[in-house]
Amino acid sequence: MRKNYIFGALFTIAGLLIAIGPKTIFAVCASDGEMIMKCFYVAQTEIAIGAAIAILGIVLIFLKNSAAQITASIALALNGITAFLIPNVLIGVCKSEHMHCNAVTRPALNILGALVIVLAAIGIVLFREKDSKANE
Amino acid sequence: MSNKPLTIWQLAVANIKRKPLRTAGLIIIVALVAFVLFAGGILSVSLKNGLESMKERLGADLLVVPVGYDEGVEGIIVKGEPAYFYFDKSVETELEKVEGVKSVSSQFYLTSLNQDCCSVPVQFIGFDPETDFSIQPWISEVYSKDIKDGELIIGSDITADENNRLKFFGEEYTVAAKLEETGTGLDQAVYANMNTLVHLFGAAKEKGLTFIDTIDPESSVSSVLVRLEDGYDLDEVTHNIRASSDGLQVIKTKSMVTGIADDLDGLVSVIYVFAALFLVVVLIMLVIVFSVTANERKKEFATLRALGASGKKLASLVITEALLICGIGGSAGTIVSAVIVLSFSTYIGDRLSSDKDLRFIGEDRLDTCNTRRFF
Numbered sequence: 050m051r052k053n054y055i056f057g058a059l060f061t062i063a064g065l066l067i068a069i070g071p072k073t074i075f076a077v078c079a080s081d082g083e084m085i086m087k088c089f090y091v092a093q094t095e096i097a098i099g100a101a102i103a104i105l106g107i108v109l110i111f112l113k114n115s116a117a118q119i120t121a122s123i124a125l126a127l128n129g130i131t132a133f134l135i136p137n138v139l140i141g142v143c144k145s146e147h148m149h150c151n152a153v154t155r156p157a158l159n160i161l162g163a164l165v166i167v168l169a170a171i172g173i174v175l176f177r178e179k180d181s182k183a184n185e
Numbered sequence: 186m187s188n189k190p191l192t193i194w195q196l197a198v199a200n201i202k203r204k205p206l207r208t209a210g211l212i213i214i215v216a217l218v219a220f221v222l223f224a225g226g227i228l229s230v231s232l233k234n235g236l237e238s239m240k241e242r243l244g245a246d247l248l249v250v251p252v253g254y255d256e257g258v259e260g261i262i263v264k265g266e267p268a269y270f271y272f273d274k275s276v277e278t279e280l281e282k283v284e285g286v287k288s289v290s291s292q293f294y295l296t297s298l299n300q301d302c303c304s305v306p307v308q309f310i311g312f313d314p315e316t317d318f319s320i321q322p323w324i325s326e327v328y329s330k331d332i333k334d335g336e337l338i339i340g341s342d343i344t345a346d347e348n349n350r351l352k353f354f355g356e357e358y359t360v361a362a363k364l365e366e367t368g369t370g371l372d373q374a375v376y377a378n379m380n381t382l383v384h385l386f387g388a389a390k391e392k393g394l395t396f397i398d399t400i401d402p403e404s405s406v407s408s409v410l411v412r413l414e415d416g417y418d419l420d421e422v423t424h425n426i427r428a429s430s431d432g433l434q435v436i437k438t439k440s441m442v443t444g445i446a447d448d449l450d451g452l453v454s455v456i457y458v459f460a461a462l463f464l465v466v467v468l469i470m471l472v473i474v475f476s477v478t479a480n481e482r483k484k485e486f487a488t489l490r491a492l493g494a495s496g497k498k499l500a501s502l503v504i505t506e507a508l509l510i511c512g513i514g515g516s517a518g519t520i521v522s523a524v525i526v527l528s529f530s531t532y533i534g535d536r537l538s539s540d541k542d543l544r545f546i547g548e549d550r551l552d553t554c555n556t557r558r559f560f
Contacts (some may be wrong), residue, residue, distance in 0.1 A: 144344045146531050147373065156528035 052179070053109050053118055056172045060106030060125055060165065067132050067161050068099025075157040077150040078143055088142045088150035091135055095158065098132045102165060109172075115180035122172040129165030132158060193498060197505040208510060211474065215514025216521070218467045223522040225460040228533070229453040244319035245290075245410035246419060248436040249280060249426065255434045258408055259441060262370055267296035267308040271405040276430060280409055283425045285417035290316040291406035293382050295389065307343065308374040309353075311382030319410055320376050324362045332361050335384065338376040341366035351375070354388035475507055 071077050071092035078088050102125060109121045136142050136158050142150040201208045250258050251272040260266035277291045293311035312320050314332055324338065332338060337351060337358045345351050345360040352358075358381070366372055377385070379402075386402040413422055423435045479486075486499050494502075526533065 146342050147535055149532075152532040152535065153529065156532075160524060160528060 052172075052175055053112060056122075056168060057106045057108075057110030059168055060109060061103045062106075063161050063165050063168070064099045064101070064103030064106055066099070067102060067158065067165075068096045070099075070157060070161070071095050071154050075153045077154050078148050086143055086150070087140055088136075088148075088154065091140050091142060091150065091154070091158075094135050094140065095132060098128055098135065102128045102132070115176050115183065118176040119173055119180070122169045122176060126166050126169035126173075129162050129169060132165065133162030193502050193505050197502055197509055200502075200506055201509060207478070211471070211510045212514040212517065214467055214470065215511050216518035218464055219515040219518025220522040221463050222460050223519045224526050225456040227523075227526050229456055231530075231534075232449050232453060244322070244412075245438055246413045247411040247423065247426070248438055248441075249276065249409040249411060250407070250434050250436065252432050252434045255436050258436065260370070261294065261308055261310075261374070262441075266370065267306050269294045269296055269407065271400050271407055272432065274404050274406050276433065277406060277409050279430050280411060280426060283422065283429050285414050285422035285425055287412045287414040288316065288318065289409050289411050290318055291409045293379060293402065293405065294407035295382060295385060308370075309382060309385060310374050310376045311379050312376060314378050318412065320364070323364045323367075332378055334378065334380040335359065336361040336377070336381065338362045338364060340364050340372040340374045340376075342372040343375060353385060354392045356388050471507075475503065479503055 066074070077092045078086050080086065080089060105121055105125050105128065109118060109125075112118050112121060131139075136150075136155040142148070142155050145151060248258060251270050254268075254270040257268040257270055261268055271293075274291065277289055280286055280289045290313060295309035295311070296306050310320070314321065320338065321332075335358060337360050339345060339351070339360050339362075341364055343351070343363075349360045350357045351360060353375075358377075364372070364376070383402045411422075411426075413419065419437050419439070423437065426433060426435050489499060489502075490496075
């Protein structure tokens with residue numbers, strides 16, 4: 050099976066989880082309607098980042114040119130870094146360790162963000178190998 | 186061009202690469218076993234460590250609370266589930282006189298509302314610094330020398346702002362010290378001397394939060410911690426306390442911890458049994474898979490034999506392949522397990538202690554449990 054199919058599918062799944070997860074599976078803290086906590090904005094922002102990762106994943110499936118595949122992988126790595134930084138540095142989550150956003154959403158996003166970065170790095174190496182083999 | 190001899194290692198790597206699907210399948214199976222065993226091991230070890238620190242932290246032999254509130258105090262200690270209940274302060278003086286009692290120290294419980302962004306209801310525990318033997322020995326970080334009026338000591342899970350201040354009921358308090366982590370509910374509590382607690386009680390009332398209308402914080406306490414004189418038996422002193430006064434519930438801290446230990450032992454045994462069963466099933470599966478593939482590769486082995494490979498070399502080739510697969514799968518499973526278990530350690534700990542509470546406290550208490558609202 051072509052490598053970009055496998056990588057594209059994995060990025061799409063990870064992107065969808067990043068986009069939908071903070072609202073569903075590993076949801077941020079429930080709001081009581083009066084007070085909006087900052088983890089709410091983490092969930093909102095991750096929708097955009099996750100969607101971008103999923104779309105780039107789908108695009109990667111259809112890309113045949115190695116240079117384009119490498120470019121897409123670099124863009125995916127940057128999105129993965131952003132997905133990781135949002136709950137940790139850029140916006141942050143609630144202070145208490147026992148709040149759901151801190152105990153569940155943040156580690157889940159960290160793992161998914163790290164997964165996207167690692168997959169993108171492996172992808173860059175593999176697509177470069179393919180490129181250099183084609184040039185020989 | 187130099188011709189290097191083909192080693193068993195090179196041959197094993199080439200064989201593994203040639204059958205990527207079979208290799209991936211086997212690696213996933215081994216990774217799963219490593220995942221289950223590692224996660225089970227970490228969980229059982231941390232459960233036991235948490236219990237040990239709770240045993241040390243309590244420092245008291247007996248806990249005396251109003252009748253019917255034994256479950257409430259266990260909730261505070263085990264999970265940090267906020268609760269409050271009171272009886273008359275004179276109980277402390279009465280207990281001091283009971284035969285076999287070495288020292289007593291009273292505590293006063295109060296709970297907060299959600300204060301601002303991100304703070305959950307917390308348990309306030311008021312204590313008398315003069316008599317206390319269960320809180321001050323565990324101070325790990327000191328920000329100011331003495332615990333003055335208006336200052337707080339915080340459990341390890343409570344985070345103060347950058348100026349070491351915390352806001353409750355609209356007023357700011359300075360954090361004077363932080364306690365060591367215990368892995369129990371005591372990490373989620375805020376401690377203060379009685380004068381500060383009386384002030385907090387007043388501030389809470391001003392904000393419209395009424396705990397129990399008739400309670401005067403100056404003349405009430407929630408629990409009394411009791412240490413026994415050497416040579417006295419727990420049952421004997423418990424009997425003496427019950428005889429000295431009505432309306433008191435005496436909890437032996439040792440039996441409370443032992444009760445939890447029994448529960449944990451059960452849980453740990455279940456983890457071990459599942460892990461062992463899983464390991465046996467997977468081992469059988471791996472043996473079958475390797476022997477079936479060895480049978481399939483008869484032609485390949487015959488060629489190798491014809492090329493001069495001894496029977497011993499063929500055996501070491503199969504073993505090297507198996508070791509490579511197990512090594513890669515085992516490392517991958519352990520790393521993934523460590524990342525997941527360590528990342529979600531707080532959540533797993535909270536879930537485990539809330540499951541224990543279900544058995545401890547009963548369904549009726551769950552309706553009023555605030556900290557569980559996010560799960």
